[in-house]
Amino acid sequence: MSKVESGAAEGGLRQAMAWLHTWGGLWACWVLFVIFLTGSLGVFDEPITRWMKPHLPQAAEASGDTGLDDGFDRPGAVRMGQAWFEKNQPDAHFWGVGLPSDEDPSIRLFWQDPQENFHNTRIDARTGQPVDGSHERDSEGGHHFVHMHFEFHGGTAGIWFVGAFTMAMLVALVSGIVIHKRIFKDFFTFRPGKGQRSWLDAHNALSVLSLPFQLMIAYTGLATFYMLYMPAGIVAHYDSEEAYFADLLTQPQHQEITGIAAPLAKVDELLVRAEQQLQRPASFVSIEHPNDSSASVLVFGRFIEKPGEYRLLGDGGGQVFFDGVSGAQTDIQMPGELRGGAAQDVQSVMRNLHFAAFGGHLVRWLYFLSGLAGAAMLATGALLFMVKRRQRSLNEFGSATPRVYRVIEVLNVGTLTGLSIACVAFFWGNRLLPLGIDDRPVWEIVVFFVVWLLSFFHAALRPASRAWVEQLLALAALCLLLPLLNWLSVGEHLLLYLQRGDGERAGVELVALATGVLSLWGARRIARPRAVPARARQRAAVAEAQS
Amino acid sequence: MSLSLAVILAAALCYAGMAGLCLAMDRHHSQVWKAKAPNRQRLLRVAGWLLLALAVWPCVQIWGGAVGPVVWCGMLSVGAFVLVLLLPYRPRIAALLAAVAAGAGLPVLLLTAG
Numbered sequence: 001m002s003k004v005e006s007g008a009a010e011g012g013l014r015q016a017m018a019w020l021h022t023w024g025g026l027w028a029c030w031v032l033f034v035i036f037l038t039g040s041l042g043v044f045d046e047p048i049t050r051w052m053k054p055h056l057p058q059a060a061e062a063s064g065d066t067g068l069d070d071g072f073d074r075p076g077a078v079r080m081g082q083a084w085f086e087k088n089q090p091d092a093h094f095w096g097v098g099l100p101s102d103e104d105p106s107i108r109l110f111w112q113d114p115q116e117n118f119h120n121t122r123i124d125a126r127t128g129q130p131v132d133g134s135h136e137r138d139s140e141g142g143h144h145f146v147h148m149h150f151e152f153h154g155g156t157a158g159i160w161f162v163g164a165f166t167m168a169m170l171v172a173l174v175s176g177i178v179i180h181k182r183i184f185k186d187f188f189t190f191r192p193g194k195g196q197r198s199w200l201d202a203h204n205a206l207s208v209l210s211l212p213f214q215l216m217i218a219y220t221g222l223a224t225f226y227m228l229y230m231p232a233g234i235v236a237h238y239d240s241e242e243a244y245f246a247d248l249l250t251q252p253q254h255q256e257i258t259g260i261a262a263p264l265a266k267v268d269e270l271l272v273r274a275e276q277q278l279q280r281p282a283s284f285v286s287i288e289h290p291n292d293s294s295a296s297v298l299v300f301g302r303f304i305e306k307p308g309e310y311r312l313l314g315d316g317g318g319q320v321f322f323d324g325v326s327g328a329q330t331d332i333q334m335p336g337e338l339r340g341g342a343a344q345d346v347q348s349v350m351r352n353l354h355f356a357a358f359g360g361h362l363v364r365w366l367y368f369l370s371g372l373a374g375a376a377m378l379a380t381g382a383l384l385f386m387v388k389r390r391q392r393s394l395n396e397f398g399s400a401t402p403r404v405y406r407v408i409e410v411l412n413v414g415t416l417t418g419l420s421i422a423c424v425a426f427f428w429g430n431r432l433l434p435l436g437i438d439d440r441p442v443w444e445i446v447v448f449f450v451v452w453l454l455s456f457f458h459a460a461l462r463p464a465s466r467a468w469v470e471q472l473l474a475l476a477a478l479c480l481l482l483p484l485l486n487w488l489s490v491g492e493h494l495l496l497y498l499q500r501g502d503g504e505r506a507g508v509e510l511v512a513l514a515t516g517v518l519s520l521w522g523a524r525r526i527a528r529p530r531a532v533p534a535r536a537r538q539r540a541a542v543a544e545a546q547s
Numbered sequence: 548m549s550l551s552l553a554v555i556l557a558a559a560l561c562y563a564g565m566a567g568l569c570l571a572m573d574r575h576h577s578q579v580w581k582a583k584a585p586n587r588q589r590l591l592r593v594a595g596w597l598l599l600a601l602a603v604w605p606c607v608q609i610w611g612g613a614v615g616p617v618v619w620c621g622m623l624s625v626g627a628f629v630l631v632l633l634l635p636y637r638p639r640i641a642a643l644l645a646a647v648a649a650g651a652g653l654p655v656l657l658l659t660a661g
Contacts, residue, residue: 188569190631209627212620310614359614362554366621373628 028168040371045142047504064306075268140441220354255294265327274299274320295324417471418455425451472523479516559648560602561626566645567595
């Protein structure tokens with residue numbers, strides 16, 4: 001038996017797990033905090049997008065209406081889109097037409113050029129002319145937080161990065177359960193105002209009381225990307241991911257491009273046929289290899305939220321496949337139809353559990369609050385590490401210990417408050433960047449990262465206690481002034497939203513205000529010395545003066 | 548049962564249930580009452596479990612058999628968090644609030660179930 005193993009055995013399982021929880025948790029906690037905070041905000045990606053794009057109409061309450069006549073001429077939209085493509089992008093390998101709806105009354109066009117790069121534009125559903133977006137607030141919207149959450153804007157590498165840290169999260173959760181000696185005895189215990197003890201109580205309460213959510217969200221997050229994280233089975237048996245899915249879901253196989261010219265079938269007629277069979281409006285039409293003999297057309301039914309009907313499985317809008325030349329129907333999947341067997345169903349349920357869109361507003365709020373509890377659990381864990389060592393160094397790194405502690409402290413400040421500031425700064429960027437500039441959504445993300453980087457510099461240059469207070473005050477100011485900025489920049493404000501019944505946009509500002517008040521309170525708590533010690537000091541000073 | 552009523556009812560029952568389990572423990576019992584009272588504590592424990600179990604009902608009524616239990620899990624956490632934040636600062640008010648929540652929640656539950 002090696003020394004390390006015998007050491008762990010002597011100390012017992014609990015001590016070994018304590019070591020794992022402390023150090024395994026420490027290196028992962030900053031990245032996980034980012035994943036949790038942006039994931040919580042990502043729950044409300046649509047309301048955030050709507051706040052950032054004031055030109056979009058207010059969200060309509062789900063009516064569950066599946067009637068085909070909703071006031072939009074979808075066959076006409078398909079004709080307009082097709083005409084635009086024939087004229088401007090005849091050589092593209094893929095055309096996609098996003099159909100107009102209450103959400104967005106314009107026609108959205110997507111295509112993939114022969115070099116396999118994706119592009120998109122919008123045309124007006126009435127005139128067929130390109131939409132002049134220069135006066136609109138082009139924005140990344142809430143998608144920014146969703147993409148930070150699952151890939152850090154880093155593509156496949158980012159998804160792997162997040163997956164590795166999610167595994168670390170599961171390790172920290174299980175080791176945390178093992179080392180928590182009195183889960184049930186301390187279930188309701190929180191003793192505020194007692195320094196290190198209070199931080200440990202808070203860390204325990206946050207973790208234990210939201211434990212079902214934390215275990216579920218970490219596990220289902222991994223299950224969502226099973227094809228990427230556990231690819232061996234698919235790689236061994238299929239040439240491509242598309243081939244795997246076509247086989248699993250018994251859908252038409254992807255056709256290779258032939259290079260033989262063949263006129264495209266009348267897509268507007270295919271749309272009408274598809275809608276009649278799906279018994280609901282379509283949301284999107286995709287045309288693979290237009291004007292090639294391998295052409296295929298796929299019509300997606302609209303996702304329709306039915307009020308009072310909540311489900312974890314079978315909520316799809318349905319889809320119809322056509323041969324793109326002959327117009328023959330090759331497959332139809334009705335709304336709610338399940339394919340791929342029990343394992344696929346289980347995976348779908350897990351995916352839906354992670355995405356929080358299955359139970360209406362209340363479930364979104366529960367996920368938002370539980371996600372924030374997770375972020376707070378990580379934050380209190382990171383703080384606890386330093387609180388324990390601020391009083392008395394444990395000298396884990398020999399002579400380098402003070403420097404390592406300093407780095408940890410800077411990472412704590414820059415991640416916990418710095419990231420929060422960057423998130424609000426993203427909203428400020430949306431309102432302050434000039435309209436009509438190229439790649440405006442990218443500039444919003446640049447603002448986010450630059451502000452975040454600056455917060456690390458600030459944390460590194462200031463003493464820790466000052467850095468905390470200053471960053472909390474900055475966060476409070478940005479949050480509390482956000483409604484004012486909105487009023488000054490686009491002329492809308494909270495009262496207007498409430499009056500109109502626009503709960504989504506009002507919610508964004510109310511959450512900002514609440515965050516601002518909490519940060520102010522936090523800054524005050526840190527800046528003002530504790531009441532009891534202050535009185536004690538005073539007494540000591542008086543006693544000294546009298547003697 | 549309307550959505551908002553179900554949310555309030557589930558939250559009230561979860562909070563009251565958690566408070567029952569909590570105040571049944573010696574440590575927290577002494578935050579509200581001076582002396583130990585084994586009978587009262589046993590009663591609180593039973594009532595706590597019962598209230599938590601009853602909170603499933605409004606969730607399943609609105610969200611159905613699949614999503615309802617998920618919502619219930621979330622409401623359990625919410626109820627416990629509110630209690631844990633309130634208890635150290637205002638233990639008596641926390642206990643009183645639980646009594647009101649159970650006292651108002653149970654009749655409403657019976658009325659809507661019947």
